Amino acid sequence: MNIKLNKPFAANSAVDEFDVKQVKKALNRLGYYQPYEKTGITGIPDADVFSALKSFQKDQGLQATGTARPGDETVTKLSSEAGKKKSGKYIWRAVGDNKVRDSHAALDGTVRDLADSPDPGEEFNCRCWAEPIDENPYPDAIKPVYPELFLIPALRLGRIFKILREILKYSRKKDNxxxxxxxxxxxxxxxxxxxxxxxxxxxxxxxxxxxxxxxxxxxxxxxxxxxxxxxxxxxxxxxxxxxxxxxx
Ligand SMILES: [Zn+2]
Incomplete structure (x- = not known):
């Protein structure tokens, strides 16, 4: 991958649309960035792309500014890291609208190898992205992220007990x-x-x-x-x- 920025890349500056797409694609391939599902990868800068860049810089031992300038060390490193032949799997994701080309809509949800071609976002105007496959499918199993998820079964259990009690009451009555x-x-x-x-x-x-x-x-x-x-x-x-x- 050869990233060439047209303009400085920073949250507080007017960034170039094509620059944003390139940086997003590279950070997505490296597992740092996930776009909003409804838009896919676009040229519109969002807060996530700058924080993803920050994380990448930190991991690479670069100054974690969340910004980049044409041809600087961050751009060089991002190009080389994203361009490396990698082994591993990901899930191809496509935006769910009718503008998605048929071939990419067909790939949506399929498990692909990082070595497969094309890459999501590689073809002209493609908004598709790679969703990392988590090794552990239940990384947050113990952490109650959404208390509702735990509350609902508890409520259901209460309801089941209520129904069971009614059935018992009724069957007891049925005898006499x-x-x-x-x-x-x-x-x-x-x-x-x-x-x-x-x-x-x-x-x-x-x-x-x-x-x-x-x-x-x-x-x-x-x-x-x-x-x-x-x-x-x-x-x-x-x-x-x-x-x-x-x-x-
Ligand atoms: Zn696509």
Missing amino acids: YTDHAALRSNQRSASQKDIEEAIKTAKEAGNVITKTGKYGTPQKVYKGSNGLTVIEETQGRNAGKIITLWWN
């Missing part, structure tokens, strides 16, 4: 209650305890009536002193099950 009675107990906010209390107090006070239901099945009517009336069928399909209940 018809589906209809279970529904009514929910609608009428009668808890298991209320129902047990109604049956117990009705028995104690002798408030248990035996009658024949609408469909000819014998039923027991418990009028609890807590204000709850509970109907239990004593024969047939629902024998021994509570079929409905209401508050007086």
Whole structure:
């Protein structure tokens, strides 16, 4: 890579668009710079390109100014380092708009070798870039960078427990209650305890009536002193099950 700057390259000066592209491409190839995904590599200077240059200078033992001048040591070093034949892999990235040429859109997301040709950004007007492949896919596994990511499963867990409790409650009811009675107990906010209390107090006070239901099945009517009336069928399909209940 032979970088030739047209103008001084610094955050506080009017930089040359082509200079910016060259520096970005070189720093991207060396793993120092990643562009914004929506724009790819452009000639517009951003804060990242100057801080990336600073890091590069630091690693090369140069004065870490984040600036460069045509033909200076930083430019020479950047050219030679970026031009070195390197071994390693990267992921080709392309901007997701319709201006991306088909051949580069096809390369988007593919794993390439640093020795492969072309390089991202090498061809005319190409905005593509190289995304480094991390050796360790979970470098920040212990660090909670986004607390939400940890919070969401915790909330889900709470919800799962709630659902499990409901299922258990319902299946417990199913043994002694018809589906209809279970529904009514929910609608009428009668808890298991209320129902047990109604049956117990009705028995104690002798408030248990035996009658024949609408469909000819014998039923027991418990009028609890807590204000709850509970109907239990004593024969047939629902024998021994509570079929409905209401508050007086
Ligand atoms: Zn491209």
